[in-house]
Amino acid sequence: MANKSDLPLHGSSLNIVRRCGPPLSEILRSKFGCVATIHGVDFSHQKTSTVNDEKRFAATLPGGVQVSVWKADLANFAVDAVVNAANEQLDHCGGLALALSKAGGPTIQSESHNHVRNNGPVKTGEAIALDAGALPCNKIIHAVGPWMPKNPSTSQLLEARRSLEKVVFSILYLVEQNRLQSVAIPAISSGIFNYPLADCANTIVTSVKRYCENPRSTAHLPKEILLVNIDHPTVDEMERACRRVFGNSPSGGKATTSAPVVHLKNVILTLKRGPIEQQQTDVLVNTTSSHRDLSEGLISSALLKEAGYKLQDEFRSASHKGLVIPTKGYNLRCKQVFHTICPRKDEKSAQQILYKSVLDCLGMAATKKHKSISFPAIGTGYLGFDRKDSARIMYSAVAEFARNFKGKMEVYFVIFPSDDNTYKAFEEEMAPPEQKASYPSSTQAADSSSPAAEREDGFRGNNERGPQISLHGPSSEVTAEAGRWLSGLLNRFSGPVVIRNNFIQHFGESEHQQLCRLTGVAIDEAIEKGRALLSVSGRSVEDVVVAVLQVEGMLCKVQREFAMEEKRGFMRDAGMTKMPFSELKVVDSASPEFKERDVFYRYHNLRLCKMQKVENPTLETLYDLKREQLRCTTPRQMLQRIPAHFCEMVSHVGFHAEFAPPKDPAYGAGIYFAGTVKKALEVWKCAKEENEEYVYFVEAEVLTGNSTRGTEGLILPPALGTDPNVRYDSVSGGPDVSVIFSGYQARPKYIITCRMGFPYKNTD
Structure with missing residues (x-):
């Protein structure tokens, strides 16, 4: 069996992977030691916020970095790193620091204190990157901005401005060093540090611009720098500063409500309300009939009225190649109008033609070097398409275009202001992954009756076999175990x-x-x-x-x-200052110790697949100290059956009751061991054992010492007599079950992997 396994993704399994994203790889690495590579699933379009977050502004810098302004809660903002406005001692006792520390759990404060204890305070203008705890990001960057008096002098303001510029540069340098793709920065120092808000916003925005445009800073720039704050006044100032520094961006118009924005690689797709004829993009898309009469249909007539009759004259005389006829914009606020001729829904191949029309409009816009394009809700009027079908098909076409498009483009779905039902249909289609169903991903998938309709857009990538997860494990057994676990989740039905x-x-x-x-x-x-x-x-x-x-x-x-x-x-x-190196060494299958155990396990319908020797000097030292303390010279050779994902952990930190609780803790709440394979299979009988392929045992030396019969509920061995400080060393559940209450009383010797279903009679 190979150490690599491929799990194809389709339907709901594809949706799940899309929603979970790359963190799934970390789970598989942590649980099984497997490296998981996700193929053909494009995560670049995933929205980095919750559904209630509001995007106010977006601009793309010459280096390709997108800077945006958001009204959102940093504690729930899913980016690679969030920035905390910290003090020099990293005491997160108020404001944003306290909110992030509470949301991220005790790890954030404990790591911060450890850093200060080992390295000293973080100076004003500096930043450090630490573990993000339970926050939905990979790193938290603690940045110390300048503190100011409530009525600062001009010199104090200038000095503080230099410190704030320095801290922004420190943040972005850490982003570069950690090769992060996105970072969310608040208005550092503007709160309890008394930095004037307007100057703070302007300084942060100009510092971001300077850093990104500095040739020395371009080794690894993030894809996104998000300026995120929760209160309206701060968000407003950040937006004003961005508009002053970057100019008014088409993607950043202020919205009174949250407009869905989806990133599909280099394409930014935005849903908005408004008359199509008033949009200010390079291209406006029109849908019309084969008669080429622009007075027919609401969209055509609205465009005609705004553009003037020169639009009609050019449209009538334009050559017809394919599904798109381009004309000038005339009095419209665009460079060109792309006219598409689509059939009614009940005509043959109507859905495929609608899909291809959108795709061709995007392709023609790219060919003509246009940077923005606005679509109406094609087909939802006279053509008779259901709103949801139109939204699904149009979204799929944009996602398909985005897969291979290398440039930058802004795409808008523009819904007439009073058409709430159509807006809702498109809004649902563009909602975050947890709120939407599957979408088709090809021209065939545009027809919901096609077998290909189960495939989603945004996932096909360059892998001809379709989306999949490739698992690479240290052994075939580990890879198979990880694959079985993951497949069992991804392919559930109910x-x-x-x-x-x-x-x-x-x-x-x-x-x-x-x-x-x-x-x-x-x-x-x-x-x-x-x-x-x-x-x-x-x-x-x-x-x-x-x-x-x-x-x-x-x-x-x-x-x-x-x-x-x-x-x-x-x-x-x-009494150590440094942990010695520990490792698992694979025992040769031709060795006597392997062969002896293999024969023994086959008596129990198991075949020994792998045997690893635990070499951990620290565990041996602690075990020897315990043996001297108990004066136990004859340890027992015993077994513990353990879940796959705790095998490596046992080799590092020894035995703990959490790793392998028995089916029935009838003899106490301690660490259980069995004297035989048969008894181990009984003590740790699995509820779904018939579906298990591999069974894992740890062979150990156990110091049982002076033992007595155990009873349910014990958390320590019983007292030997009247003195509660003198207790038995362990308890038992008969001759083949022992329970200890200190992990130091057992030393793991071998981790044994067996495959089920190989009785002794089948061996040579």
Whole structure:
């Protein structure tokens, strides 16, 4: 079996991957050690905000960086990095800093304090990049802006301006160093630091412009710099500053309500209300009949009235090649008008022709070097198309065009102001991924009756086999396990998903806040016989699976933090200043120790696929110290059955009750071990074992010492006598089950991977 596996994506699985995005790769790496590469799925069009966020302005700098102004909550803003307006001590005790620290959880403040403790305060004008905790971004950049008195002098303002310029440069330098694609910057120092708001906005915007236009800064510029604030006055000042510095951009007109904006690679698609004839873009698109009479139809007649009758004269005499006839704009505020002739919906191939008409308009605009184009809601009037069909087909065509277009273009869907139903249909089509269904992705898919209609736009890419996830693991077994887990989620048809993982009990306030923010699903937490579980249910299977993956990401993060804390504890308990290197060494399948175990496991319908020796000097040191403390000279050779995603963790931090809770903790809430393979299969019997392909065991030396019978609910061994400080070393559940309450009492020796379904009678 190869160490690479490909999972094709289509239908709902494609929607799920689109919604989860690249973080899915991090989950697979963290859970299984697999590298996941997502092919043919274009994430560049994903909106970087929530549905309630408002985009006020956008401009593209000569270097290709898009600068935009948003009214939004930074704590919920999905970008690569958010900037925190911090103080020199990184004490996040007020304003934006406190809001981000609360939303991101305790990691943000603890890492900040660690940084100051190890490196000293962060000076004014400087910035540092640290872990973002539970925030929906990869990094949080703590930037220290200047503090000013309430009535600053001219010299104080000039000095503060230089510091603010410096901190913006520091932020963008960190973006460059960390190779981030997007960063959200607030109005640093404008709040409790008393920097005058108007000057603050102007300084930040001009500093961004200077940095991006400096040739020394172009090694790695982000794709997007987003100026994000939550309060109206600050957003207004940022917008004014951008308009002063960058000029009025067609993509940045102020809106009183949130206008859907979707990024499809280099194409920015915006939905807006307004008369088509009043739009100020390079191209306006008109739909008309084969009679070439512009007085027929609402859109044609409106354009004719505004442009004058020279438009009609040129249109009548223009040569007809293909589906698009270009003319001048005359009195219209455009360079050209593209006239399309589409059939009624009930005519043959009407949907494909509508799709191709939009695609041809975009292609012709690109050929003629136009930078912006406005479309009406084609087909929703006399031609008889359903509003949703028109929205779906037009959106699909724009996405198809965007896949291979290398330039920059702004595309507008312009809906007549009073046509609320059509606007709503297009708004739903352009909504964030969690609120929309599948879209077709080819000319065939424009016809909803076509088998290709299940494929989505924006995903085909250059992979001829279609969208897929490629998994590369350290072994064929790991790759297969990761693929089985992922496929089981992506290809679900119905029902709730239950996550069984005792690290759910480690969720803190920030994690529970994240759970509350999950939309479209119901979350139920429970503990059954000492095993924590979380059930996710909802009307939409896609919503459920997306929520499950978000929970898995939270669990991976909690587990990483747990492992880091354990390693720090190891160093303290072992008296070390540095953790020695640990590794897993694969045991040769031809070796006697491998062959001996292989024969033994086959008696239990299992075949030994891989055997890894754990070499961890720290765990050995702590185990030896515990053995001396217990005066136990004869450890037992025992087994623990463990989930795949905890195998590597055991090799690093040893045994913990969270890793492998038994089916029934009848002898206490400790760490369970079995004396035989048969007993291990009983103690950790899996509810869905018939679907499992691989089983994982850890072979260990266990210091059971002075033991007694265990009982349900024990969190420590019972007292030996009347002195509560003198206790048994472990408890038992019969001759083949032992329970310890300190992970130092066991040393992992081998991690064993077995494949199910290979009885001894089938061996040589």
